[in-house]
Amino acid sequence: MTARSPDPPPPRVLVLGYGNPGRQDDGLGPALVAEMERLGWPNLTALDTYQLNIEDAMDVAAHDIVWFVDAAKTGDAPFAVHEVWPAPRIEFTSHLARPEAILAIARQYYGASPKAFLLAIRGYAFEFIEALTPQAADNLQDAVAMLTDRIGSLHAKVLS
Amino acid sequence: MSEMQTTPGPRKIVIDPVTRVEGHGKVTIRLNEAGEVEQARFHIVEFRGFERFIQGRMYWEVPVIVQRLCGICPVSHHLCAAKAMDAIAGVDRVTPTADKMRRLMHYGQVLQSNAVNFFHLASPDLLLGFEAPVAQRNIVGVIEAFPEIGKWAIFIRKFGQQVIAATGGRRIHPRLCIPGGVNQNLAVEPRDALRADIDRIVQWCGAALELHKTFVHAHEALHERFASFPSSYMSLTGAGGVMDLYDGTLRAVDAAGTPIFENVPASAYRDQLIEEVRPWSYMKFPHIRSLGREAGWYRVGPLAQLNCCSRIDTPLAEAARRDFMARGNGGLVHATLAYHWARLICMIHCAEKIRELLFDDDLQGSDLLLTGQHRPEGIAAIEAPRGTLLHHYVVDEHDQVTAANLIVSTTHNNEAMNRAVTKVAIDDLTGHEITEGLLNHIEVAIRAYDPCLSCATHALGDMPLIVTLEDAEGTVIATRVKQ
Numbered sequence: 001m002t003a004r005s006p007d008p009p010p011p012r013v014l015v016l017g018y019g020n021p022g023r024q025d026d027g028l029g030p031a032l033v034a035e036m037e038r039l040g041w042p043n044l045t046a047l048d049t050y051q052l053n054i055e056d057a058m059d060v061a062a063h064d065i066v067w068f069v070d071a072a073k074t075g076d077a078p079f080a081v082h083e084v085w086p087a088p089r090i091e092f093t094s095h096l097a098r099p100e101a102i103l104a105i106a107r108q109y110y111g112a113s114p115k116a117f118l119l120a121i122r123g124y125a126f127e128f129i130e131a132l133t134p135q136a137a138d139n140l141q142d143a144v145a146m147l148t149d150r151i152g153s154l155h156a157k158v159l160s
Numbered sequence: 161m162s163e164m165q166t167t168p169g170p171r172k173i174v175i176d177p178v179t180r181v182e183g184h185g186k187v188t189i190r191l192n193e194a195g196e197v198e199q200a201r202f203h204i205v206e207f208r209g210f211e212r213f214i215q216g217r218m219y220w221e222v223p224v225i226v227q228r229l230c231g232i233c234p235v236s237h238h239l240c241a242a243k244a245m246d247a248i249a250g251v252d253r254v255t256p257t258a259d260k261m262r263r264l265m266h267y268g269q270v271l272q273s274n275a276v277n278f279f280h281l282a283s284p285d286l287l288l289g290f291e292a293p294v295a296q297r298n299i300v301g302v303i304e305a306f307p308e309i310g311k312w313a314i315f316i317r318k319f320g321q322q323v324i325a326a327t328g329g330r331r332i333h334p335r336l337c338i339p340g341g342v343n344q345n346l347a348v349e350p351r352d353a354l355r356a357d358i359d360r361i362v363q364w365c366g367a368a369l370e371l372h373k374t375f376v377h378a379h380e381a382l383h384e385r386f387a388s389f390p391s392s393y394m395s396l397t398g399a400g401g402v403m404d405l406y407d408g409t410l411r412a413v414d415a416a417g418t419p420i421f422e423n424v425p426a427s428a429y430r431d432q433l434i435e436e437v438r439p440w441s442y443m444k445f446p447h448i449r450s451l452g453r454e455a456g457w458y459r460v461g462p463l464a465q466l467n468c469c470s471r472i473d474t475p476l477a478e479a480a481r482r483d484f485m486a487r488g489n490g491g492l493v494h495a496t497l498a499y500h501w502a503r504l505i506c507m508i509h510c511a512e513k514i515r516e517l518l519f520d521d522d523l524q525g526s527d528l529l530l531t532g533q534h535r536p537e538g539i540a541a542i543e544a545p546r547g548t549l550l551h552h553y554v555v556d557e558h559d560q561v562t563a564a565n566l567i568v569s570t571t572h573n574n575e576a577m578n579r580a581v582t583k584v585a586i587d588d589l590t591g592h593e594i595t596e597g598l599l600n601h602i603e604v605a606i607r608a609y610d611p612c613l614s615c616a617t618h619a620l621g622d623m624p625l626i627v628t629l630e631d632a633e634g635t636v637i638a639t640r641v642k643q
């Protein structure tokens with residue numbers, strides 16, 4: 001009888017959504033995170049934050065695949081996906097940080113280079129209102145469907 | 161990386177191909193008829209609608225709602241709003257447990273926020289040099305050159321957030337405060353986890369200061385001169401002038417260190433400060449009433465916190481303060497780059513205060529909340545990481561907010577940032593070209609103040625910084641966009 005090798009664990013996926021839910025469509029990132037949390041998949045970590053910061057590199061480094069999720073004021077609707085790579089940079093204020101910079105810290109300090117994507121969900125209005133516009137809400141659902149499918153297929157591939 | 165294109169011409173250089181660019185920050189340099197720098201202005205894309213957003217809310221909701229103002233310092237807004245709402249709830253002094261829980265959260269917040277500023281923003285300029293290639297002048301370049309820095313940067317920041325989570329239940333948008341007190345004490349398990357790390361944190365803050373001082377001592381002239389000017393300062397201080405970042409009364413001193421006002425409760429801020437509106441900026445320009453519009457501007461933040469206090473009640477920070485103030489030869493320290501040194505001293509102070517509080521049994525007390533006779537108005541101040549933060553609310557008989565006025569530290573520093581940028585432009589601008597070097601130096605000056613992009617969205621599509629050069633008629637002759 002041959003011992004069956006154990007199934008490889010599914011890749012650890014981080015969905016990191018950021019933005020200000022108090023500024024209408026700027027809350028698309030956190031809204032997507034809320035949707036992904038409901039899936040309850042064990043290989044999926046869904047985190048929301050107001051904006052990226054250096055300590056996010058710790059969470060990034062602990063995963064194999066990272067999805068940064070942000071609202072976009074311009075660009076394709078319902079969403080656009082861009083692969084992102086480490087690229088350190090310095091801003092004029094601590095109130096700005098980009099996925100590339102976070103990935104650079106994860107690589108430099110933790111030696112981790114997860115595959116990373118930026119999911120830019122198109123938003124339209126950014127006033128002081130705690131609700132998405134109807135158009136943005138539609139875009140969100142399309143983005144959730146796409147991301148659920150992509151992460152779910154990874155999950156299924158490992159389990160099959 | 162910045163991008164630049166030029167169109168030949170005798171006076172007009174069109175550099176920016178982007179016709180409609182919204183930037184998080186914008187610098188406009190105006191030349192006079194002689195082609196010399198006349199003035200420079202730093203504009204922040206700030207949304208002023210937030211105060212209206214608060215109107216109509218129940219007053220007890222406000223400490224939670226105001227955290228939407230800022231992703232870097234939500235805790236400062238949470239605490240300042242809570243203090244103002246204490247007044248509306250008729251509570252002048254919360255219980256010792258509530259006071260110490262709030263203080264612990266505040267020191268955690270200031271520690272982690274100052275750590276981000278110093279390690280992420282300032283250290284690349286200071287430790288690698290202003291002129292280091294921009295591809296290297298970032299936190300990764302610093303980690304390569306000084307591997308320990310990476311550890312300090314991430315773990316001090318993380319520790320501060322653990323303090324916030326331990327006191328407020330979560331690291332982002334915590335919910336500790338309610339009008340009249342707090343809704344929890346400090347559990348023993350997270351307290352013990354924090355106790356296990358605090359000595360290292362204190363040590364690392366001290367080590368970061370020593371490293372910073374090596375830069376200063378190697379570049380004394382640059383440190384003193386760069387974007388520098390004398391000014392007045394304002395901050396909260398405690399009894400007898402001791403540094404108190406959480407509470408106290410307002411104190412302002414002139415450039416010679418002579419008090420302009422002191423022992424002023426936050427509730428009387430309008431007796432001392434006027435907020436001026438200028439047509440070219442969304443930001444307000446507060447100034448000291450007794451000095452008038454032209455002379456009444458002042459600075460807030462770590463440099464002001466050091467210049468306004470007479471001592472610090474934690475030993476390592478006090479020793480560092482004495483060393484720092486010796487640079488003023490008996491007077492104040494005015495160098496813009498000294499903000500970073502002062503920031504590190506405040507970090508040491510916060511770490512020492514956290515250590516004190518972690519061994520204070522009051523934090524496990526159960527007396528959390530007081531009530532009183534409701535009042536229609538509440539005003540409070542706190543020393544946020546970037547300086548004095550003022551919250552002012554009026555509520556009606558239905559407990560709904562009818563008016564709100566918030567003065568954030570970046571607003572206090574508005575005029576000072578304009579002057580810092582002007583100084584850089586005078587020193588560095590040659591001809592009509594916005595060079596990479598000029599852009600770099602403008603950023604270095606702004607980073608000392610670390611302006612808060614209050615209420616800003618962070619959606620993709622905004623440019624971080626735009627610098628525009630105008631002639632005496634206001635015609636744009638050059639623009640450079642930092643992508």
